[in-house]
Amino acid sequence: MTNQTVTVINNTGIHARPAALLVKEASKYQSKIQLKTAAKTADAKSILMLMGLGANKGTEVTICADGPDETEAVAALVNLFQSKFGEQN
């Protein structure tokens, strides 16, 4: 089990497009991956659950992965958060 906590830093939060990017990235890994906020937990391979987190800019999100490629999976998702999902500002 690998965990890492990140802060949502892109302006729009986890709305449809960032959620889509997360799902696509998460689906590359075999591990079971979850994103957790203080209130909710979402399967990282489900766009609906990710959007259902309602994570806005500033929200803290813990990425938890469990499986053969868990370290790579967490690193890849952390990277997406830090790149602000490719948003300009």
Next chain:
Amino acid sequence: MANKIRGRGVIAGVALGRIRLAGQNIDGYLAKYQPEAVEVEVEKASDALIAVAEAMRERIVRLQEQKMMAQAAIIEAQRLMVQDPMMAENIAGKVAEIGNAPEGVMEAAESQARVFEDMQDDYFSARATDLRDVGKRIAKYILGVKEPEIGSGKVILCGQEVEPSVIAEIPTEKIAGVLLGSGSTTCHAVIIAKARAIPTIAGLGDKIDGIRNGDYVIMDGGRGDILVRPSQQEIDDYLARMRRQVELASRYQALRELPAKTKDGHRVNIMANIGTHMDVDTAIKTYGAEGVGLFRSEFLFMGHKDIPDEEEQFRAYRGAVEKCQGRPCIIRTMDIGGDKPLPYLHVPPENNPFLGWRAVRISLQRRDIFMPQLKAILRAGLYGDVSIMVPMIINVEELQQVRDMVEEAKVELAHEGQAYYDTVPIGVMVETPAAAIMSPILAKYADFFSIGTNDLIQYTLAVDRTNATISSLYDPFHPAVLRLVKNTIQSARDNDIWVGMCGEMASDPYAAILLVAMGIDEVSMSAPWIPRVKEMIRSVTLHDAKDALARVMKMEDGHVIRKYLRKRFPGNNL
């Protein structure tokens, strides 16, 4: 004669075309549908998910090839919803429960859509439409419903909600406009229309029922006007107007990045008056606003049963401030009174609401209303260049009381451990004759002035601006008004504080010449007026403007002044 209806203009531009009703009713198909055994229905639903996802994947590739990346991303998000494991599970469960594949799919999508709607966030609640769209698409696939063909010629898409997949599917050159019954401006249909600059009108509600498939329609996305089945004369008029608009738009487009600077290099700031954070982007990107000179916070207070809480206000202010990206954003505290009754204000009926218990007079007596607002603004101050503007001030004491309450708000925030910006400037909206006359004194206590002419004119001239019978007396060029404005600007200059104008007067290009000559720092107006005022300022010299002002100040009558200015500065057939 055409049938005229009006909605809310969302994306400007004039369009002509035939109506194509979108979001067609599939109830007829559903009623005729004969479900088979439960297992077969469940399988049909899961097959449909795969087929629809595949069709979407093909469309995404096509959109990407055409470099329509924003639309491709929207359909991509929808494709992931179709393939979502939770969605598949919910659909299978629902279909098994009711034994009907298309209805089960739509119900599962509907219940997920409700989850988004309940999220208390404009963006996410608009995603509910995407989910319903996805549900309908899958149901249509199961039912074998084909989207009607588009014939030759341009169409105006029309529906309560137009599904993003429907817009994305039609080539740009085929869509002349979009008419929406629903009021949401963050729905994907509007986002796609915006990306393609398709004129769009929203919020038509039931009025949309008067529009039939195939109707010829003229629409004006700037004003929100729609002419259904127009006469030839009306079509000709509109075509002429469209040509003029195209010319004007390109002229204004060229002005967008240019400063409001006189020919001899004197510069003023030109900003926008806004009602919601959603107005900011258009103001800056389309009209070249250099910030927000007046954020009317009233809209947050209207349409509410109760006082909007600090969190809600904070989100709205922060939204606007962030969109300004470091440009100034001046937030006016609540400016409401007996003329716009709100249930939670409990303002008793008044004989003269404009002279009654309103604006800061309410704020100072109702801590429960003022405190959350001040705290929300102070917190939003962390996200950009925020100022607080206080309306209806008539004396120094009121301003001091406001300052005291701002300090109290800071103490409360500090106790709550909330971050806030400590030095948000506090300015006076000079809109009473008292404030204008006392401006030399008020300037010692205020961080800035912004002249609100709409009320200043009505109070100075004793002319009710809502009374059409005497509207000809309501004159921004009345020498009494000009004197008060000039005194106010001079007081600010003498005390080295910033002074702007946020009333409608600022949007009159001839008034702008006088304001520049008086030494104003900023003019703020409804965004669409920015280009023509800028054009006027750029066409004069400060020297000329000052000379005109000196002459105008000797004139005795508003009509004479206006006539003189028109004659002296004719260059801008405005």
